[in-house]
Amino acid sequence: MFENLTERLSRTLKNVSGRGRLTDDNIKDTLREVRMALLEADVALPVVREFVKRVKERAVGTEVSKSLTPGQEFIKIVQSELESVMGEGNEALDLSCQPPAVILMAGLQGAGKTTSVGKLGKLLKERDKKKVLVVSADVYRPAAIKQLETLATDVGVDFFPSSVEQKPLTIVKAALEHGKTKFYDVVIVDTAGRLHVDEEMMGEIKDIHQALNPVETLFVVDAMTGQDAANTAKAFNDALPLTGVILTKVDGDARGGAALSVRHITGKPIKFLGVGEKTDALEPFHPDRVASRILGMGDVLSLIEDLERNVDKKEAEKLAKKFKDKKGFDLEDFRSQLQQMKNMGGMMGMLDKLPGMSQLPGDMKDKVDDKIFMQMEAIINSMTKGERARPELIKGSRKKRIAAGSGTQVQDVNRLLKQFTQMQKMMKKMQKGGMKNMMRQMKGMMPGGGMFPGR
Known part of the structure; x- marks a missing residue:
């Protein structure tokens, strides 16, 4: 998300010049570029106009802090205004009411509403330790009811059965009554979507809203529709x-216009971002972190949260003990590391949150392909337990068997073994010389001897 905008703004903001203060003249061209970058990102025109106006008002005549250059001061203003456009901070769900708290989900067909119900149910169950019930009032699409039932089973929340023969109002009233008698904390209601906004649809959802009096009414919208969202x-x-609002499919949206337009046009906060197809790919929306990512400064806080949430503590302790006992790093450990990285949204998902990624050349980003990591895991899965523990056993005929079992070529197996050997050597050096030695090794492996070329 935001790749195009980040690239354009990073390039533009480098060119800000000035001596001691920011003036109308030295920011005119930069503001024009900022305006173009936002319009290309499909940000709604009224939002762009207001944004540029506010940045200009704040920037012109601003005394530059002694610790900052005029360029840095300008970027600080742009970042502050980006945060302001998207909302001042993360607005959490307000579930402080007599249980069950009802969450009503609305949106057009294909926006990812049903999937978001499952993701939200999982998040509330695991993070907030809530007892969650989900129900589908979409009687126009039989597959929607079945889809939600399957999702509920996958994420471990309860599903209230419904059928296409029932009326939506009857379904939701029965679900709410069931929620009360069985002491549920939260009831999430999935409503019908249409291909476009129509009176019949609006009338139905108004009736459901009146009958349920939900504490949260969330609009689910596809980020890829830009300002239409x-x-x-x-x-x-x-x-x-x-x-x-829940913005979905943001992982497939390189522009990011919806995130910058929704709050301004509706006056309602974005509460969550859907960042992938997996059931745990729902993130609370933090305007300050997103603004930081847009300006190429990364989002280290979210990365730390991902690590805390997804790193298997037992596996990490097991590996740490192996290190302490000077035991070798084997392919079983390597596979475990690959799996944990996958749980965090893959390599690209992690790298996107690191500062300076926008400066990486495109050809280098292309080399970071998560399919390679999936292939590596498939190869290790095709090995026997003995081969994973003692990779030196893997010779000619074994390589052919492993390649056939994982649907790969022998050269792919050779490549994995070579990479594993390099990692094993690095781990041994770390055991001998500690973290400093390992960091020196890693630095040497990076292009140009550092993390970001040209820095």
Whole structure:
């Protein structure tokens, strides 16, 4: 998300010049470039106009802090205004009511509403330790009810059965009653979507809203529709008292216009981002972190949270003990590391949150392909337990068997073994010389001897 905008803004903001203060003249060209970058990112025109106006008002005549250059001061203003456009901070769900707290999900067909119900159910169950019930009132699409039932089973939350013969109002009233009698903390209601906003759809969802009186009414919208996402959200907001927005498919949206338009146009906060197809790919929306990513400064806080949430503590302790006891690093350990990286959204998902990634050349980013890591895991899975413990056993005929079992070529197996050997050597050096030695080794492996070329 935001790749195009980040690239454009990073290039533009490098060119800010000035002596001691920012003036109308020395920021005119930069502001024009910022305006173009936002329009190309499909940010709604009224949002762009207001944004540029506010940045200009704050920047012109600003005394530059002694610790900052004019360029840095300008970037600080741009970052602050980006945060302001998207909301001042993360707005969490307000579940402080007599249980069960009802969350109503609304949105157009294909926006990812049903998937978001499953993801939100999982997040509330695992992070907030809530007892969650989900129900589908989408009687127009039989597959939607079955899809939600399957999702509920996958994420471990309870599903309230419904069928296409029932009326949506009957379903939701029965689900709410069941939620009360069985002492559920949260009931999440999936409503029907249409291909476009129509009166019939709005009338139905208004009736459901009135019957349930939900504490949260969340509008689910596809980020890839750009400023249309903000306009659709406004149409729903005019009909329903929305409390927030879930932006889905942001991992496939290189522009990011929706994230910058929704809050301004609807006045409602973005509460979550859907960042992938997996059931745990739902992140709370933090405007300050997103603004930092847009400006190529990374999002280290989210990366730390990902690590804390996804790193298997037992596996990490086991590996640490192996190191302490000077036992070797084997392919079983290597596979475990690959799996944990996959749980964190893959290599690209991690790298996107690191500062300076926007400066990496495109050809280098292309080399970071998560499919390679999946292939590596498949190769290790095709080995016997003995081969994983003693990779030196893997010779000619064994390599052919492993390649056939993993659907790869012998050269792929050779490549994995070579990479594993390099990693094994690095681990041994770390055991002998500690972390400093390992960092020196890693630095030597990086292009140009450092993390980011040209820095």
